[in-house]
Structure formats: C-alpha cells, structure tokens
Amino acid sequence: MRTKLFSALAALTVAAALAGCGSSGTSDESAAEDYPSEELDWTIAFGPGGGNDIMARTMVDILQKQDLYPENIKVENKEGGSGATGWGYLFSNKGEAYNISTTSGSFITTPLQADTGWTHEDFTPVGLFATDDAxxxxxxxxxxxxxxxxxxxxxxxxxxxxxxxxxxxxxxxxxxxxxxxxxxxxxxxxxxxxxxxxxxxxxxxxxxxxxxxxxxxxxxxxxxxxxxxxxxxxxxxxxxxxxxxxxxGFKDLPSLPRGLILPPDAPKYAQEWWIDTMKKVVETDEWKQYLKDNNLIEDVRWGDDFASYLTETADGFEATLKEQGAL
Amino acid sequence: MNVFSDLGQGILAILTVQNLLLLGAGVLLGMVVGVMPGLGPSAGLAILLPLTFGLDPTGAIVMLAAVYYGAMYGGTITSVLINTPGESATVASTFDGYPLAQQGRAGPALVMAAVASFVAGTIGAVLISVAAPVTAAVATTFGPPELFLVVMAGLLTLIVIVQGNRLLGALSAVLGFAIATVGIDIGGGAQRYTFGSSELINGIDFIPVAIGLFGLGEVFHMLWKGGHLERLAYVSVRAKGRSFWPTRHDVRESRGPMLRGSVLGFAVGATPGAGATVASLMSYNLEKSVSRTPEKFGKGAMPGLVGPEAANNAASAGAMVPLLTLGIPGSASTAVLIGGFLMWGLQPGPLLMEQNPEFAWGLIASMYLGNAMLLVVNIFCIPAFASIARVPFRVLGPVVIVLCVLGTFTVNGSIIEVGIMLACGVLGFFMRRIGMSPAALVIALVLGPLAEETLRQTMIVSGGQLDIFWERTTSLVLLILIGCLLLLPVVAPRLSRLVRRRLRSVGEQRADSAEREPDEHKV
The missing domain is CATH 3.40.190.10 (Periplasmic binding protein-like II)
Incomplete structure (x- = not known):
C-alpha cells in the first residue's frame, strides 16, 4: 500500500517536473502543440430550444461522437439582452483559446441597437456554415x-x-x-x-x-x-x-449568419485548429442532416472570408435601417 | 368515435415503463420547480429541455408537459404560504391564498387549490380531446385587436384589486406601467430608460420584481410588525387534525368557481398571448362579481383562490391546443416546447397531429394520468408544506430571503436581476406601509407591455382607425363580453334580488302564508 502510494507520488513529481520543463521557455509553442488539452467553455447566447441552441448542441454532439475534441465540452446557455449577455461574456474572455460561441442574426443586430461594448469585428472568426433565410x-x-x-x-x-x-x-x-x-x-x-x-x-x-x-x-x-x-x-x-x-431580380437580399467565433485576440493556433476541425464537422452526415431538418442553406466561408461577410451584412443592415428611420 | 380510438392509442403509447417513469419524474420535477420562488413553468422547461435531447419525442413531450403543469401546481404553494408567486399566472392566487394561510387555513387552502388544479387539468384534457379543432379555429381569428381586448379584460382586474384605496391603487398600477416601459420599444426600435445598459434592453423581467415586492417585501413588513419577536408560530396549522381538510362549506362554495375557472381558463389559454395570467385574473374578477359576499374577497375567500387556480391550470391545457393543432406557440412556455419539437425532429404545424398521432395523443393521454398523479402527490406533500406555515417567523424569514435571492439568480444567472429583486423588496415594504398595492403594480408590469404592443399593432393594421374593433367578428364578440364583465357587478345583485322577490311572491301566492325569506345570504 505504502509503496504504491510512494511510486504514485514519485511518478507525479516526475511528471510535474517534465511538464514544468516543457512549459518554461517555449510556453506558447507547447500550448499550440497541445491544443486542445483543456475543457472547452461553449457559450450559447440564447435559451434552450432556439435555433442557436439547436445548432450549438448539434455541433457539440458531432465533436464528441467523432472524438474530434479530446476533452470535455461544457455547454452553457447564457441568455439575456438579445445575445448581449452571452457574447459579452465571450468578449470578456479576450485572448482565451478555450472559449467559443455560435452566432446568429442578433450577433449583427444587437450591437446596432444597444451599446453592447462589442461588435462582430471584435471577435476572432472561425467560419460560416450556413445562412438562415426567410x-x-x-x-x-x-x-x-x-x-x-x-x-x-x-x-x-x-x-x-x-x-x-x-x-x-x-x-x-x-x-x-x-x-x-x-x-x-x-x-x-x-x-x-x-x-x-x-x-x-x-x-x-x-x-x-x-x-x-x-x-x-x-x-x-x-x-x-x-x-x-x-x-x-x-x-x-x-x-x-x-x-x-x-x-x-432582387439582388443582395440579406441573410443571417450561422457561424462560429472565438474571443477577441484568440491565439492563432486555436483559430487554425478550429477551422481544420470544423472542415471535418461540416462533412459529416449528421451535419448534413441537421441542415436539411432545419432548412438551412449551406454557405461555407472560413476565417477572414467569414469576417468580411459579417462586415458586409452588418453594413447593409445599418444602411437600410437608417434609410427607413429605424435607427 | 374517432376521438376515443385515438385517445386509446395515446394511452397505449404512454403505458410503457419508460414513459410512465418519465411522467412521474416530470410531475415531481415540475412540483419542485414550481415551489422554488422565481422558477415558474417557462424557466423550468428551459432548464430541463436540454436533458431531453436524446429521448424519443413521445417520452420527451410527456415529461416536459408534466413539468409544465406540475409547476403550475407547485407555484400555488409559495403563493399561498409565503405570498410569493413564482410566475405571473399565480399572482391571483396570492390575493386570497395568503390571507387564508394567515388565518391558519393553509391546509384547506392548499388542498382546495390542488383539487381545483386537478379538476381543471382534467376538464382541460377532456376539452382538448373533444374540442381541439373548434378551439383552434377560433384561435386563428385572433389578431392584434383581439389580443388587445383580451389583455384589457385582464387589466380590468386592477379595478377589483385596488378597491381599498383607488388613488394609491392607481398609483401602484402607474408605477407598474412605468417599469414596463424600460427596454427596447418594439414599435420604433428606440431604447427607453436603458441608460445604455445591454442588460436592460429586453426590459425588466416580471420575476425579480414579483419576488422582491411579494416575497421580500412581506418579510420586511413582518419584521417591522415584530413578527420575529412572536414566541408562538405566527400561523398555526395542525397538519393532521380536522382543520387540515377543507370543510363542507369550502367544497360547496368552490364548486362553481372551479367549473367556471376551468372553462374560462381553457378558452383564454388557447388564445395566443398572456394566456394563464389573464385567465387567472379574469377568473378572480368574475368570481368576485358573481359572489354574494364580494366583501370577503382579498380577506381569505376560498372562491378567490379556487377560481384563479382552476383557471391557470386549465389555461396550461388550453395552451396545448394551438401548439398541437396549429403549431403555434401561445405562451413563453409553449414556445420552449416548440423548440423541443424541432430538437426532437418533429415539424410543428397543422399536420402534426395527423403525421404523429402517437405523439400528440400520447401527450393528451398523459395529461389525464399526470393530473391524477399530481393530485396524489399534492395531498401527500401538503402536510409537509403546510407545516412550513408553523415555522416561527424568526426562522422562516431568513430562509425566505435566501430562497428569493437563489430563485432570482437561478433564472438567468444575472446579478443585476438580484439587485432589482432586492430593490423591489424595499419598494414592496414601503408600498405595504403606505397602503399601495404590489399586486396592481405586478399586473400592470406584465400586461402593460402587451397592451401597448397589441394596441400599436392594431393601429398600424387599421391605419389609426378604431372601427377595426367592431368590424372584426371575434373582436366584436370580445367587446360585448367585456361589456358584460363590466356590468356584471352592477347588474348581478339587482338581478338576484329581483329573482328572489319574484320567487317569494310566487311562494306567497301558492302557500298564501308568510314564508321566511330564502336564506341565500349565508351560503
């Protein structure tokens, strides 16, 4: 009993020492290599049962079933202020690699009508998967x-x-x-x-x-x-x-973005990891079935393409709303 | 008949071990959710919905629906015992429920409320089984003008509750309307009184305000009155004595309100909008109007508790009608359920019942069973709950404060809402001291925005013309009903006096002797 405990302790000490060596000096590199190695904090900015919730839970389900994300994923609905609360929480986790959230229409419209302290431009884009059309x-x-x-x-x-x-x-x-x-x-x-x-x-x-x-x-x-x-x-x-x-003959009718975002200034390696991983997710049958069941039109854009799509949509929204006197 | 074979199939569908366990679990969870102040049906459903992600649709809906009406039962308990409604639908249950508890009649009040809920739930289930298509047809005639009138009918209750002091009552309601203006104005998109805070753009929620005004306000008020110094229990109930059970008198005077509340509740619940809240308020209003002893209302009248209780439970059944037959959610709670439908891979819409009969009829069948389960659970639990009323205030008070804080925080995890709740607690205390009406404030807060929204929608639709209210058939019928509701308290006593006089004169002619006046006053 005692020897067992002792050897376990010894092993732990060695492991800790090794880990210490690894992280000292080139901490960023090893974090990039190890990524992902921690629990993921997945924020849903709306209540259960809504479009955003169903999309997020489908993604998490695929990530887990296909063993794409090796650690635990903690899914939390942070409802309130038409998304302001949930995305505000993601915004406050600046630079973090283990926070993530799904977007929907309010991601663009809420900052237009309230002083949220953030806009779509602040976040690190992963990708757009589909649009919500009407x-x-x-x-x-x-x-x-x-x-x-x-x-x-x-x-x-x-x-x-x-x-x-x-x-x-x-x-x-x-x-x-x-x-x-x-x-x-x-x-x-x-x-x-x-x-x-x-x-x-x-x-x-x-x-x-x-x-x-x-x-x-x-x-x-x-x-x-x-x-x-x-x-x-x-x-x-x-x-x-x-x-x-x-x-x-109607050009450029707006649609709502169903995408994935990381906190502002998230590490480059996290963004790259998520783009690579989500490329696998959108190929799965379960994802195709989700798009079909929910009548979403697939529209895949990664990283900066997604960001410029968001800017375009938001600018269009703002211009129309100002013209109509709603802003 | 088709209904019976469908219903039979539905019963078969839910009679599996798994579904029965889910039903039982749903019922108990619903009770627990309802008993927590702050957690009403819609919050409870939202919290529990993700748990059903992997279940089959029938099992999932059976469980969630059980949570839904279970929470309606549970919500009454806090309304009666600690004067804290967990949902806007149980505000009306505090009016007479809490006075009853203060008079030491918590036991009978809770038993009668449970019975009323059971009767209403069962009547609701029967009405869904046989009258769903008709009700659905009526529900599709409800546009903004009709909804506005329904909300107005609910607001009429304000007149009934503020009768003590009209000026202070009106002030309370105006305060409620004022709080209700906070948030984004749906009409123009402008922000009102949000001071740039994104937490406030959806307005101030009913829950923190109600918990603060009622729950915390009452604790402060009891403290001020020296409730903590009382050596004896401030309310005493013997859980196992005769006083625990309702008297024959209670049962007799509750029969009418129960039936009226059930039918009214089902009808109002089936309309999209404020459903259960308006239904319970209208029922209170109606019972007071037809009562022979309206002066007892607000001081512990059993019909004043039983009517609204029946109405809000029947309304939760009624709300299932548009959900199942039209695929249209009528309330916050059923909107969560519709989200569930999509999650389980069902397409909500008018064809839902045809395409998934075992789902729809399984749900309806489970309502019969679930309500029976709830009645049994309630009767067993009530002695335990009622004994809360025997806990001395110096122990109960702090517990209530903790529950209020926890309950508020659980709903959205927002610390700002806890702040609002605490502030409303102080407000509630002063309102009680001055003689203002927290209930009027809360009703105005819930119904004010709905009235504003629907009136503005109506005016956009009609281009600013008021004739839209009598040009549409349903709207005209509602106008007439509201007129009747207004006239009822004036006409009813005269009418019954007239009838009595007639009867007496007939009696006199027949017997030709001076019979005693029929002693209806005492009933």
Whole structure:
C-alpha cells in the first residue's frame, strides 16, 4: 500500500517536473502543440430550444461522437439582452483559446441597437456554415398564388400591411427592400413572438409576413399559408417551386449568419485548429442532416472570408435601417 | 368515435415503463420547480429541455408537459404560504391564498387549490380531446385587436384589486406601467430608460420584481410588525387534525368557481398571448362579481383562490391546443416546447397531429394520468408544506430571503436581476406601509407591455382607425363580453334580488302564508 502510494507520488513529481520543463521557455509553442488539452467553455447566447441552441448542441454532439475534441465540452446557455449577455461574456474572455460561441442574426443586430461594448469585428472568426433565410408568405385562402399576384395586389391596394419579428431585425429589412425594389408601399407591424405573427396573418390582420422556413413549413404543408418568395441563394430543397429572390431580380437580399467565433485576440493556433476541425464537422452526415431538418442553406466561408461577410451584412443592415428611420 | 380510438392509442403509447417513469419524474420535477420562488413553468422547461435531447419525442413531450403543469401546481404553494408567486399566472392566487394561510387555513387552502388544479387539468384534457379543432379555429381569428381586448379584460382586474384605496391603487398600477416601459420599444426600435445598459434592453423581467415586492417585501413588513419577536408560530396549522381538510362549506362554495375557472381558463389559454395570467385574473374578477359576499374577497375567500387556480391550470391545457393543432406557440412556455419539437425532429404545424398521432395523443393521454398523479402527490406533500406555515417567523424569514435571492439568480444567472429583486423588496415594504398595492403594480408590469404592443399593432393594421374593433367578428364578440364583465357587478345583485322577490311572491301566492325569506345570504 505504502509503496504504491510512494511510486504514485514519485511518478507525479516526475511528471510535474517534465511538464514544468516543457512549459518554461517555449510556453506558447507547447500550448499550440497541445491544443486542445483543456475543457472547452461553449457559450450559447440564447435559451434552450432556439435555433442557436439547436445548432450549438448539434455541433457539440458531432465533436464528441467523432472524438474530434479530446476533452470535455461544457455547454452553457447564457441568455439575456438579445445575445448581449452571452457574447459579452465571450468578449470578456479576450485572448482565451478555450472559449467559443455560435452566432446568429442578433450577433449583427444587437450591437446596432444597444451599446453592447462589442461588435462582430471584435471577435476572432472561425467560419460560416450556413445562412438562415426567410420565406415571404400570404394566407393560404388568399387569391394571391405567386409573387407577381402579390406585387399587383400590393400596387392596387397602395399600402399593404406586413409583419415580422422586431424592428431592428432582418424581417423589417427584407420587407423594406422588397417593397422598394418592387415599387409598393408597406406598413410594417412588429411582433415579439413568432406565434403572434402567424395568427395575425391567419386572422386576416396582415396581408403578408416573413418567417424562417423551419417554423413555418408546417403551415405551408397544410395549405394554411402560401409561400411567394425565398430569400436564399438557392431554392429550398423542401419547397423547390418557390422562386428565390435572386431569380426574381432582387439582388443582395440579406441573410443571417450561422457561424462560429472565438474571443477577441484568440491565439492563432486555436483559430487554425478550429477551422481544420470544423472542415471535418461540416462533412459529416449528421451535419448534413441537421441542415436539411432545419432548412438551412449551406454557405461555407472560413476565417477572414467569414469576417468580411459579417462586415458586409452588418453594413447593409445599418444602411437600410437608417434609410427607413429605424435607427 | 374517432376521438376515443385515438385517445386509446395515446394511452397505449404512454403505458410503457419508460414513459410512465418519465411522467412521474416530470410531475415531481415540475412540483419542485414550481415551489422554488422565481422558477415558474417557462424557466423550468428551459432548464430541463436540454436533458431531453436524446429521448424519443413521445417520452420527451410527456415529461416536459408534466413539468409544465406540475409547476403550475407547485407555484400555488409559495403563493399561498409565503405570498410569493413564482410566475405571473399565480399572482391571483396570492390575493386570497395568503390571507387564508394567515388565518391558519393553509391546509384547506392548499388542498382546495390542488383539487381545483386537478379538476381543471382534467376538464382541460377532456376539452382538448373533444374540442381541439373548434378551439383552434377560433384561435386563428385572433389578431392584434383581439389580443388587445383580451389583455384589457385582464387589466380590468386592477379595478377589483385596488378597491381599498383607488388613488394609491392607481398609483401602484402607474408605477407598474412605468417599469414596463424600460427596454427596447418594439414599435420604433428606440431604447427607453436603458441608460445604455445591454442588460436592460429586453426590459425588466416580471420575476425579480414579483419576488422582491411579494416575497421580500412581506418579510420586511413582518419584521417591522415584530413578527420575529412572536414566541408562538405566527400561523398555526395542525397538519393532521380536522382543520387540515377543507370543510363542507369550502367544497360547496368552490364548486362553481372551479367549473367556471376551468372553462374560462381553457378558452383564454388557447388564445395566443398572456394566456394563464389573464385567465387567472379574469377568473378572480368574475368570481368576485358573481359572489354574494364580494366583501370577503382579498380577506381569505376560498372562491378567490379556487377560481384563479382552476383557471391557470386549465389555461396550461388550453395552451396545448394551438401548439398541437396549429403549431403555434401561445405562451413563453409553449414556445420552449416548440423548440423541443424541432430538437426532437418533429415539424410543428397543422399536420402534426395527423403525421404523429402517437405523439400528440400520447401527450393528451398523459395529461389525464399526470393530473391524477399530481393530485396524489399534492395531498401527500401538503402536510409537509403546510407545516412550513408553523415555522416561527424568526426562522422562516431568513430562509425566505435566501430562497428569493437563489430563485432570482437561478433564472438567468444575472446579478443585476438580484439587485432589482432586492430593490423591489424595499419598494414592496414601503408600498405595504403606505397602503399601495404590489399586486396592481405586478399586473400592470406584465400586461402593460402587451397592451401597448397589441394596441400599436392594431393601429398600424387599421391605419389609426378604431372601427377595426367592431368590424372584426371575434373582436366584436370580445367587446360585448367585456361589456358584460363590466356590468356584471352592477347588474348581478339587482338581478338576484329581483329573482328572489319574484320567487317569494310566487311562494306567497301558492302557500298564501308568510314564508321566511330564502336564506341565500349565508351560503
């Protein structure tokens, strides 16, 4: 018993000494070599069950099942202030290699409307995996069956009533851009909850609404709502007949980034490790299935490409919102 | 009938060992979550949702739904015993529940509340089974104008609660409306009173305010009154005596409120919006209006507890209707559940019940079973909980303070919210001293933003015209109902007097003798 304890202690001492040698002098290099060797702190800036949460948990599931991340991953929902709390926490871990978070639309819009102390530019980009795009819908029992019908109806009526979530949000921007390009006027009704926009449309209070495919596909399948336009770059696999904005002549409709970010000034080796690893993740069947189930359009951009995409999107948002007087 | 075979299949689907265990676990977890001040159904669901990531959809929904209505049962316990609602839906349960506990009737109050919850939950489950399609059809006629009217019906309760001192009551409500303006204005996107803080952009949450005003405020008030000096228990309940059980009188006067609350709750719960909160407030309002002894309300009237309790539980069943039949979440809690649907690989929408019958009907079947389980669990637990009321205040007070802090912190892990809670505790104390109404403040805080939002939406939709309220059928019906609700307290006593006089004169003619006046006043 005693000898065992003694030998264990001895082994520990030797190990500690070795580790000490290793880290002294070239600590950065060895940290880079060892990476990842610690528990990962994964922040979800929203509550459980939302789009961001499901994406993050799917990624963590893949990383663990495929043994891509050798250590434990601690997933934590840090909800509040439309993402300000969660991403603010990541921001405060400047220079850390073991903090990470997933992005969504609020990553761009929240800093536009509140003094968060950070913007998308502060963080170290890993990559963009997909975009969240939207459908424009009218009630299923309406005589409007396609986009042309809608524009004609809207021009006849003069001003149409349209709805979506929030004001400083992509929903409003989409409605505004489409109306401007097609030449009709809108009264935009902002809602806080998806359910209320949907019942408003069904009750006849709204002429049209926008929503992301995941939450509205059930209504479309049941014939309760007719989709007119999809804002993605390619048609939605589940609704191949719905034309994309681009095919109807609308250029540069904004979409929301589903990506991965590290804290500001995260070590270069961490960024590189994550880019390499996520390249493997996006090839897995589970990830493909996730994109399909959630009706996300794949759009892969790594590192600086992702960063410039974010800047482009954010600048576009800001310009449209200022033009519309929402900022 | 189709319903019965579907329901039968649903029952078969949940009668597996795993699902029954999940149901039992959900029920117990829900109770625990509900009993923690601050943790209501929506917070509880959000915390427990990730646990269901690997479960099959039926098992997962059975467990989460059990947490949902279990928390509704549990929430009553803190409302009654320590005057601290864990959710906006149980605010109305404090009005008469806490006075009952102070009178030493915590036992009967909790038993009756559990029975009311059970009856309402079961009625709700029956109504889902048979009336879901109809209810769903009505729910889709609810746009902004209808929601605004429903919220207004809830706000009418303010008139009922502030009757003691109208000026101070109105001041309390205005304070609530003022707090509610904090945060981003959904209409224009501008920030109101956030002082640049990103913590405040979503406004001030109901939970820290309610816990502070009610829980902490009451502790401070008891301290001021010298509650800690009392040698005897400040409320005494004998858990195993006759006084533990409700009297026959309690049962008799609760029957009506229970039924009315259940139906009202189910209907209001099925509309998207403030669901259970508005339902419980409307039920309180209604019971006071039809009561023969409205002066007892707020001083420990059993119908004032039983009605809202039935209403908020039936509302949680009602909220499942749009969720299952339309795929539309009607409340914060059901929005979390819809997130769950997507996580389990189900597509929420009008076809959900058709495409996944064993899922939908399994859920409905589990509600019958879950409610029965909850009643049993409650009856067993109530003696233990009720004995909390026997703990001397000098011991209970500090425990309540710790629970308030912990409960607030657990919800969002925000230390700022704990600060808000503590500040509201002080505010609550002074409000009690001056005679202001914390309940009015909280109701205004919850319903104010909804009223503002829906009115503004209505005005954008109608282009600023008010006729939208009577041009839409559902909205017109609601307007008439609100009118009736307003007139009821004025008309009801006269009507019953008239009827009684009629009866008496008929009686006199028949018997031609001076019978005694029917002694309805005492009932």
């Amino acid at each position: 459908l424009v819908l009218v009630p299923g029992d309406s005589p409007i069956k396609n986009w042309e019908d809608w524009v004609e109806f809207a021009k006849d009526k003069g001003t149409v009533t349209v709805g979506g979530i929030g004001t400083v949000n992509v929903d409003f921007i989409l409605h505004a851009l489409l109306a401007e390009a097609a030449g009709y006027k809108i009264d935009y009704v902002p809602y806080n909850e998806e359910g209320q926009v949907q019942t408003s449309l069904l009750s006849g209070a709204l002429d049209a609404m926008v929503s992301n495919p995941g939450s509205i596909l059930g209504q479309v399948e049941a014939g309760k709502m007719t989709p007119l336009l999809f804002t993605g770059k390619e048609p939605l696999p589940t609704l191949p007949d719905v034309p994309t904005g681009e095919s109807l």
